[in-house]
Amino acid sequence: MEKLKNLFSRKKKAKKDAKDFETTDHQVELSELYARFGVDPVKGLSSEAAAQKLEQYGRNQLTPPKVTPVWLLFLKTMFSGFNVLLWLGCTASCVCYAIEYSQDPWDAKTDNLYLGIVLGVVVFVTAIFQFTQERKSSTIMKSFAEMIPPKAKVLRDGKVSEIKAVELVPGDIVHVEFGDTTPADLRIIEARGMKVDNSSLTGENEPIARKPECTAVNPMETRNLAFFGTNIVEGTGVGLVILTGDKTAMGNIAGLTHKEAGKAPIHAEMHNFIRIIGIVAVGIGLTFFAISLLYKYHFLEALVFLIGIIVANVPEGIVCTVTICLTLTAVKMRKKNCLVKNLEAVETLGSTSTICSDKTGTLTQNKMTVTHFWFPEGKATYCAPGENIDPNGTTALAALIRSATLCSRADFKDPENKSVEIQKREATGDASEIAILRFCERTTGDVHVMRQANPKVAEIPFNSANKYQVSIHKRPKGPFLLVMKGAPEQIYARCSTYSRPGLPDEPVSSDFAKSFEKVNAHLGKKGERVLGFCDFELDPEKFPPDFTFDTEVTNFPLTGLRFLGVISMIDPPRPGVPEAVKLCQNAGIRVAMVTGDHPITATAIAKQVNIIRENAKVTLIVEDKDRENFRPCDGDFSVQDEALVIHGEQLKKLTDKELENIVRNHRQVVFARTSPVQKLIIVTAYQSVGKIVAVTGDGVNDAPALSKAHIGIAMGITGTEVSKSAADMILLNDNFTSIVTAVEEGRLIFDNLKKSIAYTLTSNVPELTPFLVYVVFGLPLPMSIIAILCIDLGTDMWPAISYAYEVAESDIMQRPPRDPKYDRLVNFRLLRYSYLQIGFIQGMAGFMTYAAVMADNGFRLNDLYNLRLRWEDKGINDLTDSFGQEWSFEERKCLEKCCHAAFFYAIVVVQWADLIASKMRTNSIVAHGFANKALNMGMLSTVLLCVFLLYTPFVNQMFALMPLRLRWCLIAIPYAFLIFTYDEMRRYWNRLHPQGLVFNETFY
Amino acid sequence: MSAKKGGSRYQPEETSLVANGKPAAAPVQKTGFKHFLYNKEEGSCLGRTAKSWFQILLFYIIFYTLLACFWLGCLYLFLSTLDYQLPRYHGPGTIIGVNPGLGYQPWVKSDPESTLIRFNTKDPESYKNYVEALDKYLEKYGNTTNTRTCGPGQSNKDVIVDGKLDNSTVGEACRFNLDTFAKAGCSKANAYGFKDGKPCIILSLNRLIGWTPEDYDGDVPAEVAGRYKKGSVAFNCEGTYDPDREYIGERQYVPPEGIDGRFFPYAVMPNYHQPIALVKFNSLPVNRLVQIQCRGYAKNVIYDIENGLGLVNFELIREDYPPKPRTEE
DSSP states (O other), rough: HHHHHHHHHHHHTTTTTOOOOOOOOOTHHHHHHHHTTTTTTTTBBHHHHHHHHHHOOOSSOOOOOOOOHHHHHHHHHHHSSSHHHHHHHHHHHHHHHHHHHHHOOOTOHHHHHHHHHHHHHHHHHHHHHHHHHHHHOOOHHHHHHSOOOOOOEETTTTTTEEEEEGOOTEEETEEEEETOOOSEEEEEEEEEEEEEHHHHHHHHHHHHHHSSSSOOSSOOOOOOOOTOOOOOEEEEEEEEEEEOOGHHHHHHHHOOOOOTTTHHHHHHHHHHHHHHHHHHHHHHHHHHHHHHHHHHHHHHHHHHHHHHHHHHHHHTTHHHHHHHHHHHHHHHHHHHTESSSTTTTTHHHHHOOOEEEIIIIIOOSSSSEEEEEOTSSSOEEETTTOOOTTTOOOOOHHHHHHHHHHHHOOOEEEEEESSSSSGGSSSEEEEHHHHHHHHHHHHHHOHHHHHHHHHHEEEEOOOTTTOOEEEEEOOSSSEEEEEEEHHHHHHHHTEEEEETTTTEEOOOHHHOOOOHHHHHHHHHHHHHHHEEEEEEEOTTTHHHHHHHHOTTOOOOOOOOOOOOOOOEEEBBBBBBBBHHHHHHTTOOOEEEOOOOOHHHHHHHHHHHSSSSSOOOEEEESSSSHHOOOOOOOOSSGGGGGOOEEHEEEHHHHHHHHHHHHHHHHHHHHESOOOHHHHHHHHHHHHHHHOOOEEEOOOOOGGGHHHHHHHEEEEETOOOOOOHHHOOOOOEETTHHHHHHHHHHHHHHHHHHHHHHHHHHHHHHHHHHHHHHHHHHHHOOOSHHHHHHHHHIIIIIIHHHHHGGGOOOOOOOGOOOOOOOOOOOOHHHHHHHHIIIIIIIIHHHHHHHHHHHHHHHOOOOOOHHTTOHHHOOTOOOOOOOOTTTTTEOHHHHHHHHHHHHHHHHHHHHHHHHHHHHHTTSSOOOHHOOOOHHHHHHHHHHHHHHHHHHHHHTTTHHHHHHHOOOOOOHHHTTHHHHHHHHHHHHHHHHHHHTTTTSHHHHHHHO | HHHHTTOOOOOOGTTGGGGGGGOTTOOOOOOOOHHHHHTTTTTETTTHHHHHHHHHHHHHHHHHHHHHHHHHHHHHHHHTTTTSSOSSSSTTTTTOOOOOOOOOOOOOTTTTTTOEEEETOOOOHHHHHHHHHHHHHHGGGGOTTTHHHHHHHOGGGGGETTTTOOSSOOOEEEEOOOOOHHHHTGGGGGGGGGTTTOOOEEEEEEOTTOOOOOOSOOOOOOTTTTTTTSSSSSEEEEEHHHHHHHHHEEEEEESTBOOOOOGOBBBOOOOOOOOOEEEEEESSOOEEEEEEEEEESSSTTTOBBBTTBBBEEEEEEEOOSSSOOOOOO
């Protein structure tokens, strides 16, 4: 067990050189395997041996990843970002109080203790909020675990018994049947019509036959292995357990799938933002700490200044604001069918520069549909789904449809129910048979009429050896009819004549051969699966109505048949996807296809959905020689337009440099036949050249890539649980088109967060400057820390959040994704603009109001200079003002409160103007308008909250504020107009002179 | 670059708002901090070239100059609404209100936070500061320009209308005379009583524009009964806590009735003589801290211990031991 754990953790460490699932157990002889595991093929393992092996190999289950305890995560939130600074302030306040208390218990200022407690509460509450909002569900392993069957029938001690699947060990012989989930990686010993659905591993959901023979070196392709967690859809079988638990193919994928926290670009942006603000706060704080010590302030006083400066500099509410903004956008996206699991992922799609999309089910409908049919001397005809084809139009077509209808094992699950659209009716059978069934149903109206009229008397089902399917039908009149379908070459080889529309049959000629080959190649090139059809009327002489057909020895002819035509089908693109891809490309996002499917099919679909443009030169890298001939463009941009199709095998052989070149320079790339690990490598390659990568996928095989990508997008309907839990976002309607809306929302929220931050940061200056003048010029404190908190966590909150609803200023889908290295959420330009320009004006408004309150009460500005010491001296009960009146200590404190209230109010007023100004980064308010109702309400809320804080008795006492006179309320208003006018002028100037000096200095 | 890309159907890079208005393809240079400080190739210092620095400085100089003008303009407008004789908000309903606080002297600038008066009768150095502070405080009473002698029936009311000096009158404040204090042994000559261990403490009412004492309607509070005179403000000092009351000893009020009402109300005037009264502690205990609270008494001096109105607190220690030999300093 311990060993296994080590192995697991080593796998995690060595993630970069992740290995594909490898085993050779399918190539060795069964007898050798029996010997290796010490198992008797008849009796199975003995209970003792099994117990001992269980000890050795561990339980047959996937090891869940280490989960960080919740309390540790919470502590992390508590002590990250700004919270560190606030804790610093909190501790410093308490230390101040403690020192004062120890010196003189009676005279200690409780203000400091109060402040310390308030700061502590602020951090605690915001941390709890942030934590609950961001807590992600780490349920990947859980969903992997859900794939394990609870029970397994195992042969032990000569008896078949049912045991818990987790107790299986290598060497066990298990019996499985249809409906079961494979309990471990099995080497098939016996199979009776056994078919498995490997879609959970490979993403391609088509039942594949299992049999004891080894058919391929690649373990994923050989027929004699059944994998842990896959479903058995048909037949029964017996298998030898070769691998269990984490060592299985599924375990390999699970091991590659683990979430990395903080991979979202917005996370890095917030980190950067917090760092910048932190540097500014601590820088200014320490500078003034030093200055105040130089001014011979007491150490404790200097410490109080430090707290003030830090608290003023830290936008306490911003983290909450960002979280709420992201949540609101997540809600918006949810309405547009994008369920965002991880809050930070909301923005990620906005900065995404590359989308690696899975093909099946995401770009396509995951539903085989007939697209073309051809009959001799006809043109290959396209048939759009829903289009009705007249089967009586030509006899050749009628025969083709008849053959297709009869020679089929597929049927609708509920044949009577015709109310449902044909495309949506559920059917049983192989994907291509269902496609043909639907095609026939649409053409003939009801396949059962023909089937009942021509009952089947014999049948050879399709198998991979002869590659055809044949059935013989008894017709109401006339001889037996033999109908056959299969690989077109096979069918063609068996025909001696071909039917012609309205004409007698014609023997096969070389001309005919040419046209057939042309059509076959043409359709094949389109990536379509082509099936040929032929029929033959059996000679009624040789085959009288009571003839018994023997399918084992084939007592009927299988050559010399009549060729009818071909039907081709493909899994077609979802409607809307080609347009969506184009929209992405217009938005500067590269869309690469990463699929497990054939290069040809992949290329065909890629062309249809615009991943490869119609006229692009396509370079296939499928064979070794293709790769050797391939020269990736190196700085030559003309080859950017060249499309590449890369086979998984060749991808393995590409050097890192070549791969880097491809992902950096080529805009149209299709990766075909890729394994889960290769998907991972592709994603990593894109990431290493600085791309922000989104990955879409639905299978378990996609999980590692989904979790590795900056944003993993899973499919809500067809997606497996594993893929959903590994993803950050789920498309509820499985439609690629929804991604475009999500990109738009992501980009919008990034712009809006910028605005929100610009708005919030601005008020830092009027919050900070009071402390600076207090320290340097000795004015009585114009603004209290409590009032700062009232702004940061009170009046600024709603407006800042309401930016989430702001509409876009221009067509955000016409510009390229942001460059994560250059377009930061917060840069120094934004800081300069907010702090040095708008913030400065706000500060002036605050100080003007302060000066007015003081002067109106008797202290003129010039008399305030250096008054601080006497002002705060409790011993002075008779401080003289400019008019010779004398103020007691308590009266002075009351006046100070009034100043705090006035300053607070002034900031609220100028923030109002800032709120309107920050709505736009380029446009004028006239063009932009006031459509954002939340923001309009926010302006009202600010006023109401401000009035509430200032004028409600007890409340204003609690916050150390005072009611204001109307006269003082008017003073800040000109500054609000100044801000508004200045910003309008600035934007006007910027529109006139983009890239000009002012633009470069002020456009954030 | 665009020529080479010609024919491409999607060329997002060409749109105007590319990456915040910067060319998206701007090569990301590897720049160290040294490079940031001074970049030889670009000739830039701290990320800006000389030209850029000049432009940006010019921008901010103009910006701030304009803002300063705006601010000063606002200030000028505001100041023009002010009356230099009378603060806009004074008297009833304002922050300063109508309830005067009390002040005391000597208050020593070098030890601002302290309300402790500690002196050693045997060491003149120990009370030098207090004497100097009192000297300085009383100095202004020596200047009698723009003052007049107010007889009975005369007061500052005669020259003040609506809180302002009435320029139609002589416009002189009532002169305050210190003679009574000297007679009571509180003068510079005997170091305001500190020398004898009987310190004189000045008590004053805070100047409030428009405030004049009002007479008690009925009973005069017991503390000042007998001393109180109508139209004036009497003072009484008592130990703050019980032990203090025990030790405080005899207090002499100079003059006994306190401050005479004729010096009220206060207004902005050339040489206002603030009326004061003295309390002389005649029998202070030796080497013991006494906490003292003094109150003013008139109908409109409200005593509010919560907000510290109508009272003043200070502490006295009278020491009595030979001065330690002082080292240089």
